[in-house]
Amino acid sequence: MSDVVLQQYLAVGAILFVIGLIGFMTRRNLIVLFLSTEVMFQGVAINFVAFSRYYAGLDGQVFVIFLLVIAAAEASLALGLIVLLFRRRLTLDVDAWRELKG
Amino acid sequence: MTDLLSITIPELILVGAACVLFFLGCSRRTAARGVAAWLALGALLSALVVSVYALFSAVAPVEMVSGSLRLDNFGRYIRVLGLAVGVILLLLAWPTRADRTGNSALRFGGDVGEFYAMFLLSIAGLLLVAVADDLIVLFMALELLSIPTYIMVSISRPIAAAQEAAVKYFFLGALSIAVMLLGFSYLYGSTGQIRFAEMSAVLRGSMEATGALPRWQMFGVILVLIGFAYKMAAFPLHFYAGDVYEGAATPVTAFLAFVPKTAGFVALIRLLTVVGGDHFKLPPQILTFLWVLAALTMTIGNVLALLQNNVKRVLAYSSVAHSGYMLVGIAALFPHLQRPDPRPLALSGVLFYLAAYGIMNCGVFGVLMLLPARDGRDDSAETFEELAGQGRRHLGLGLGMAVCCLSLIGIPLTVGFLGKLMLIRPALAGGLTWLAIILVINAAVSATYYLHIIGVMFLRSEGAVDEQGLSGEAAMRRPQFAVGLGVVLSVIGTLLFGAVPPAAQILTYGAELGAEISCAQPIAPPATGPGRLAADSP
Amino acid sequence: MLNLLPLAQLVPEPQTAWLPVVLLVVIGLLFVVGTLVMSIAIGPHRTGPGKELAYESGMVPVGDARQRFNVRFYLVAMIFLVFDVEIVFFYPWATIYPDALAANSPYTGRLLAEMLLFAGLLLVAYLYAWGKGVFHWD
Numbered sequence: 001m002s003d004v005v006l007q008q009y010l011a012v013g014a015i016l017f018v019i020g021l022i023g024f025m026t027r028r029n030l031i032v033l034f035l036s037t038e039v040m041f042q043g044v045a046i047n048f049v050a051f052s053r054y055y056a057g058l059d060g061q062v063f064v065i066f067l068l069v070i071a072a073a074e075a076s077l078a079l080g081l082i083v084l085l086f087r088r089r090l091t092l093d094v095d096a097w098r099e100l101k102g
Numbered sequence: 103m104t105d106l107l108s109i110t111i112p113e114l115i116l117v118g119a120a121c122v123l124f125f126l127g128c129s130r131r132t133a134a135r136g137v138a139a140w141l142a143l144g145a146l147l148s149a150l151v152v153s154v155y156a157l158f159s160a161v162a163p164v165e166m167v168s169g170s171l172r173l174d175n176f177g178r179y180i181r182v183l184g185l186a187v188g189v190i191l192l193l194l195a196w197p198t199r200a201d202r203t204g205n206s207a208l209r210f211g212g213d214v215g216e217f218y219a220m221f222l223l224s225i226a227g228l229l230l231v232a233v234a235d236d237l238i239v240l241f242m243a244l245e246l247l248s249i250p251t252y253i254m255v256s257i258s259r260p261i262a263a264a265q266e267a268a269v270k271y272f273f274l275g276a277l278s279i280a281v282m283l284l285g286f287s288y289l290y291g292s293t294g295q296i297r298f299a300e301m302s303a304v305l306r307g308s309m310e311a312t313g314a315l316p317r318w319q320m321f322g323v324i325l326v327l328i329g330f331a332y333k334m335a336a337f338p339l340h341f342y343a344g345d346v347y348e349g350a351a352t353p354v355t356a357f358l359a360f361v362p363k364t365a366g367f368v369a370l371i372r373l374l375t376v377v378g379g380d381h382f383k384l385p386p387q388i389l390t391f392l393w394v395l396a397a398l399t400m401t402i403g404n405v406l407a408l409l410q411n412n413v414k415r416v417l418a419y420s421s422v423a424h425s426g427y428m429l430v431g432i433a434a435l436f437p438h439l440q441r442p443d444p445r446p447l448a449l450s451g452v453l454f455y456l457a458a459y460g461i462m463n464c465g466v467f468g469v470l471m472l473l474p475a476r477d478g479r480d481d482s483a484e485t486f487e488e489l490a491g492q493g494r495r496h497l498g499l500g501l502g503m504a505v506c507c508l509s510l511i512g513i514p515l516t517v518g519f520l521g522k523l524m525l526i527r528p529a530l531a532g533g534l535t536w537l538a539i540i541l542v543i544n545a546a547v548s549a550t551y552y553l554h555i556i557g558v559m560f561l562r563s564e565g566a567v568d569e570q571g572l573s574g575e576a577a578m579r580r581p582q583f584a585v586g587l588g589v590v591l592s593v594i595g596t597l598l599f600g601a602v603p604p605a606a607q608i609l610t611y612g613a614e615l616g617a618e619i620s621c622a623q624p625i626a627p628p629a630t631g632p633g634r635l636a637a638d639s640p
Numbered sequence: 641m642l643n644l645l646p647l648a649q650l651v652p653e654p655q656t657a658w659l660p661v662v663l664l665v666v667i668g669l670l671f672v673v674g675t676l677v678m679s680i681a682i683g684p685h686r687t688g689p690g691k692e693l694a695y696e697s698g699m700v701p702v703g704d705a706r707q708r709f710n711v712r713f714y715l716v717a718m719i720f721l722v723f724d725v726e727i728v729f730f731y732p733w734a735t736i737y738p739d740a741l742a743a744n745s746p747y748t749g750r751l752l753a754e755m756l757l758f759a760g761l762l763l764v765a766y767l768y769a770w771g772k773g774v775f776h777w778d
Contacts, residue, residue, distance in 0.1 A: 010291075017284055024277055033273055040280035047287035051294075059296035060287075063238050065728050067283070070245050072725040074276060076718035077249060081256055081269050083714055088262050121764045128771030 001054045009050035016043030030085070034078045041071050109164060109173050109233070112149035112181055116226040119145030120219040127215025135202035135214040139192075142218035146189050146225070153181040157612065163620060165235070170297075172235035179453060179616025180232035180368050187360055187460035188225045193588030194468050195221065195353040205582055207352040207471040207482035213257050220250035224361055231365045231372075236297040237286050240369060244282075244333070247365050248275055251358060258351035259481075267349025274342045275332065282329025288322030302376045306383070315377075315385050323377055323388060327395075330373070333366030336425045337399040344410065347418030352482040355414060356467035359421045360460045367428060367456060371449065371619065374435060380620050382435045392433040393537060400426025400544040407551050414484050416551050417466060420510065423548055424459050427525055428452050430541050434528040447531065449617040450610070451524035457609060458509070458521035458599070465506035465592030469499050471585055486558050493559030500559050502593045507552040509596045512545050517600035517609075524610075715774050726762055730755075 020040030027033055045064045052060025119141055126138045156178050163174035197214055198205040210217045227247030234240035252275065256268035295301040308316055315323065332339035347355045378384040403422030410416045431452035473483035473492050483489055493500025509516035522545060529538040598605045693700070733755050740748045769775070 013287070017280070020280070024273075030269065030273075034276075037273070037276040037280055040277075041283065044280065044283040044287050047284070047291065051287065051291035054291075055294045057294070059238075060290060063241070063286075063290070063296065065732075066238055066242055068728065069725050070242070072721050073245075073249060074272075076721045077252060078272065078276075079714055079718055081252070081265070081272055084256065085262075085265050085269055088265065121761070124764060124768040125771065128768060 001050075006050055006054045009046060013043045013046035013050065016040070016046065019043075030082050034075070034082070038071060038075070041067060109171050110230075112153050112185065113226045113229050115145050115149045115152070116222040116229075120222040120226070123215045123219035123222070125215070127213060127219065129215070130212060132202050135197060135212075138215045138218050139197050139202075142222055143189070143192055145222055146185055146192060150182065150185040150189065153178065153185055157182050157615065170236050170239045171230075171233045172298075173233050174618065174620055175615050176368075176371070176453075176617070176619035177229075177232040179612055180364070181229050182612070183453070183457050183460065183616075184225055184228045184232075184361070184364060187457070187464065188221075190461070190464045190588045190591050191353065191357050191360065192218075192221065193584045193591070194356055194464060194471060196582075196584030196588075198582040198584055205353075205471070205585060206474075208354070209259050209351070210257050211260065217254060217257060220254050221357070224248075224250040224254070224357075228361050228365045228368070232368050234369075234372070235299070237290060237301075238296060240372070241283070241286065244365065244369065245279070247362060248279070248333075251362060254354050254357065255346065255350040258354040263349040264351065265349075267346045270342060270349075271346045274339065278329050278332030278339055282326050285322045285325030285327075285329060288318050289326065292316060292318040292322060298372070298376045302379060305377050306379050309378075309383065309385065313385075314387070320385070320387060323373070324391060326373060327370070327388075327391065330366045330370045331395070333362045334370070334425045334429075335363060335422050336366075336429060337395050337402060340399065340402065340422045340425075343418040343422050344406070344415045347421070348412055348414045348484075352414065352467050352471045352484075355418070356464055359417070359463050359467075363421070363425060364456050364460070366425075367432070367452065370432060371435075371452070374432070375619055378436070384436045389433065389436045392429060392436075393534070396426050396429035396433050396537060397540050398426075399423070399429055400541065402426075404544050404547045407548070410551075411486065412484055413470060413486060413489060413555060416555070417463075420548060420551070421463070423544060424455075424510075426544070427522065427541055428455050428459075430529050430534070430537050431455065431525040433537060434525075434532040434534055436532065446614065446617045447524070448528035449619065450613040451521075451528055453616045454524050454610060454613040455521040457613070458517040458596075461592050461595040461599070462506045462509040462516075462518055463592075465502060465589055465596060466510070468585060468589035468592060469503040469506070472496075472499055472582060472589065486554075489555065489558050490562040491559070491564035493556070495564070499589075502589055503559060504556050505593050505596055507556050509600065511549045511552045515597070515601040517596050517598075517606075520600055520606060520610075524613075719769055719774065722765070723762065726758075729758065 017040050020036045020038070020043060023036030023039065024033055027036065045067050048060040048064045048067070050060075052058065052064075123138055123141060126134045126141070129135075156173075157175070163172060165172045195208055195217070196205060197203065197208075202214060203209065203211050224247050227243050227245070227250070230243035230246060231240065234243050252268055252272040255271055256265055258264055289301065290296055293301045293304040295304055305315065305319060308319065314320075328338050331337060332342075335343045347358060350358060374382055374384060374388075377388065400423045403419050403424075403426055407416050407419035407423060410419060431448050434448035434451075470484070471482040473489065473496065475481045475483055475488055483492070493503065505516065509518035512518045512522040522541070526538050526541060529535075529541070599609045600606065733751070737748075737751055737755075739745075740751055745751075
């Protein structure tokens with residue numbers, strides 16, 4: 001893989017990460033917030049795979065496998081936490097929280 | 103060189119016990135819930151015995167064959183520290199109710215087995231962070247540490263505040279992990295290595311060649327530092343502390359104030375070894391970054407703590423400030439101006455302070471747990487009104503709180519004083535005079551709110567005791583030997599390690615042993631050029 | 641990475657390599673726009689209660705589409721999510737284990753033990769979910 005192609009992949013990874021970051025900062029819905037963190041993770045995963053290919057090693061790909069598993073574990077955890085909160089509040093809007101001010 | 107099993111005995115004990123605890127969690131019987139706590143305690147104690155033996159017997163670092171784990175004295179010390187404080191934390195979380203569904207502050211209902219399983223898994227994660235020797239294991243260990251804490255916060259109390267705290271903690275944690283991972287990817291990309299040994303060789307090579315890190319390597323390091331700041335509750339990502347610490351049940355708060363924070367510092371120290379090698383020859387930008395981080399963290403933490411009404415929030419932001427104090431020691435790792443090398447002193451100072459903070463912190467939160475809530479909630483005391491006059495009513499608890507608070511300020515004859523001393527000395531020796539001055543000023547500011555806590559407990563008169571207050575008293579009268587034992591242990595530890603020279607010397611010796619951190623030498627020639635994959639694949 | 645695509649191997653020039661993709665996009669767009677325009681232009685325009693239904697000449701809709709799913713669904717979804725992803729670890733192991741067997745590697749036993757340990761841990765999670773009654777549907 002040439003340097004130019006690597007840069008293109010890195011650009012895609014960085015753009016995904018920034019999209020996720022902006023979504024995380026601006027959205028108010030918990031599910032969308034969670035999607036945003038997943039988008040950030042995928043941006044990182046693209047970086048790793050691209051670097052892995054660039055160096056023609058397997059380390060980055062191995063990292064991505066673990067990354068995906070962690071992302072799945074976090075997804076199920078997020079679903080659980082959100083369902084718990086939803087049953088209590090009947091909304092997924094972040095602004096509806098009044099218990100903790102800070 | 104050794105294999106996976108012999109290097110990870112304490113972790114295996116904890117994870118094995120956690121598996122059994124999950125099965126106990128399926129049972130609905132009271133006896134099973136009682137057994138769960140004892141099983142967790144047994145696992146922690148046996149892992150502690152193994153680790154103490156390892157700390158004082160072995161000297162040379164051991165590596166796993168494939169080089170993913172590396173156990174040096176630093177890792178051995180962190181193991182002992184994490185497990186010892188873990189025992190006290192477990193005592194605070196002991197199910198003292200008759201039906202074993204929690205204690206005065208903790209109400210996990212039927213999820214006792216799960217709670218202790220999460221507890222053990224999280225501590226196992228902390229121990230693994232200390233021995234991780236490549237990016238993958240470090241990442242997995244940090245996640246093993248974090249994911250259980252989110253669940254612990256959520257199931258610790260059946261109230262909305264706890265669940266909101268868990269969601270908040272989880273989302274900001276996911277954000278910080280994402281930032282950290284981005285840093286990891288750039289570190290991997292700019293060095294081409296995933297193992298710390300080879301990565302360190304590349305980083306130090308570029309440092310020696312140009313005197314600075316290339317842009318991408320520097321960017322990666324800074325991103326990872328920011329990601330770790332969340333775990334440490336340090337400046338850029340500290341703001342969650344108040345809400346999360348308030349929402350979680352008090353024993354879980356004590357857990358959050360120690361375990362993730364320690365893991366953050368351990369990971370940070372490990373990263374700095376990778377960047378600067380055994381002698382922490384860090385680039386000046388990183389030193390400046392750490393300097394600013396330390397100054398801002400302690401100042402912001404203390405200012406925010408001054409503004410709070412809720413004692414748990416005060417302690418949350420004071421925990422931010424304590425992270426700042428420890429960052430002073432981290433900033434002093436860099437042998438500034440090449441005076442008598444303050445490095446081992448600085449590192450052992452940080453390790454000593456971690457232990458000191460863990461001990462006194464448990465004491466403060468334990469006393470809060472034992473004091474009754476005023477409005478009839480079956481919970482720990484949380485506001486200053488609830489603390490008012492309780493020091494005179496329960497003299498022992500009041501004195502315990504006073505000792506721990508004085509130690510947190512850093513008054514002589516307590517372990518907190520020795521800890522601050524061991525942070526200030528290397529800072530002065532390393533030429534960080536201003537940072538040391540900021541630290542002292544901050545310690546003085548922190549005295550305001552710590553003394554306020556003590557003053558409220560002893561000087562302010564109790565509010566009118568109403569019927570609900572009496573029901574709170576009823577909760578108080580249930581014997582909570584385990585929690586009391588935890589408090590007594592922390593108070594004794596605070597005084598013993600601070601005022602009795604031989605005990606203090608043992609802890610100092612342990613911290614100095616732990617300061618023997620080293621970065622592995624590359625085992626394989628680095629830089630597998632492009633084409634390896636093509637050769638491997640058919 | 642791109643040169644893994646068989647298409648790219650057939651057509652070495654990067655500019656021409658993208659030609660089929662461009663063609664596909666153009667044809668796709670033309671088809672969509674074309675059918676929409678055609679149906680507006682030559683289709684009959686009638687309306688009525690039957691035409692307003694969600695499924696014309698299909699099932700009669702019952703209730704609101706935004707129904708709450710049973711919570712069980714989420715539990716099973718979560719469990720599926722976790723176990724599903726673990727498969728990804730079996731695959732690399734399965735590719736190296738036969739090689740190790742064939743080469744009489746001294747690590748064969750350890751490889752097997754590691755995978756058994758991993759599967760055992762998964763089994764713990766499965767039994768836990770079972771014990772918690774996640775698989776009871778009523």
